[in-house]
Amino acid sequence: MMLDYEWLYGTVRQRFDSDEAMEAFLPRALAPEELKQKGDDRYLSAMSQRVFQAGMQHSVVDAKWPEFEKAFWGFVPEKMVLLGPEQIDGYMKNERIIRDRTKLQTIPRNAQFILDVRQERGSSFGEFIASWPSADIIGLWRLLAKRGARLGGRSAAGFLRLVGKDTFLLTSDVVARLRAAGIIEHEPTSQRDMQAVQDAFNELQQGSGRLLCQLSAMMSLSINPRF
Structure with missing residues (x-):
């Protein structure tokens, strides 16, 4: 059995006073060109934000994220990949961020993932994300779970939603x-x-x-x- 779109639309439309109200409520995604224009630092930031959101109230993580941006120099992958145990130890003393060692350790690992994809494909990580077909979005989930750090389960889709990729x-x-x-x-x-x-x-x-x-x-x- 498959879902009938007309039934789905009719059921949901009843929740709203007008077509305009319904359309305004529904989420949007970025166009491929907009995804390509995002810097790879924005993708690493979103990966990290999603990792910290897992198991926590998203609002708590989101409120602290400006401090993360400052502490991690804007999440430039080339810089973040150099973070070692001593640097992580230092971050564990920073009271302005969420001090979770296991999650902090994913930042250099995911920076390496982004740099690896860039090298393999000869293009930005944003172009890689933008070019992935929505008809196989679960394939992108699998790749993120396999090669990224702590991006399995619902985190892959959550990360994609954060950056604006349709999923x-x-x-x-x-x-x-x-x-x-x-x-x-x-x-x-x-x-x-x-x-x-x-x-x-x-x-x-x-x-x-x-x-x-x-x-x-x-x-x-x-x-x-x-x-």
Whole structure:
């Protein structure tokens, strides 16, 4: 069974007073050219922010992020890759940031990941992200989980959402809608289930022309009107 877009749209539209209110609520993604124009320091910053958000209130991390930007010199990968144990020890004494050694250690590792991708592809990390097809966004999730530090689980999609790359999110409400539609039977963890989810989103996107991020928001709203 596949989700019917007309039903999904009609269900969600009832939550709003007007078409304009609904469209204003739905998330947006950046165009490929905008993603390419972002500096690789912005991608490392977003990776790091997402790593620190995991298991914490996002608002707490977000409020402290300006201090992280100052402490880590704007997250320039060429500088961050040089961070060693002594530098991490120093950051553990900085009361203005969140002092989590395990998460701090991901910064040089993810800086190396970005530099490796740049060397392999001969282009910026932003161009790499921008060129990845939305029809295989789960493939990008897998790559980030495999080669990045602490970017598995929901963190890959969370990072992409932070930088503006179009992606769906597998929140509990989205999973509930996918289960109700018979697309999956439980939380998707296997490659087979993840491909079934991707196929469902691809079909909805082809039929509606909407962004993946909007479709996942609509799925959430179809389950939880207080999304």
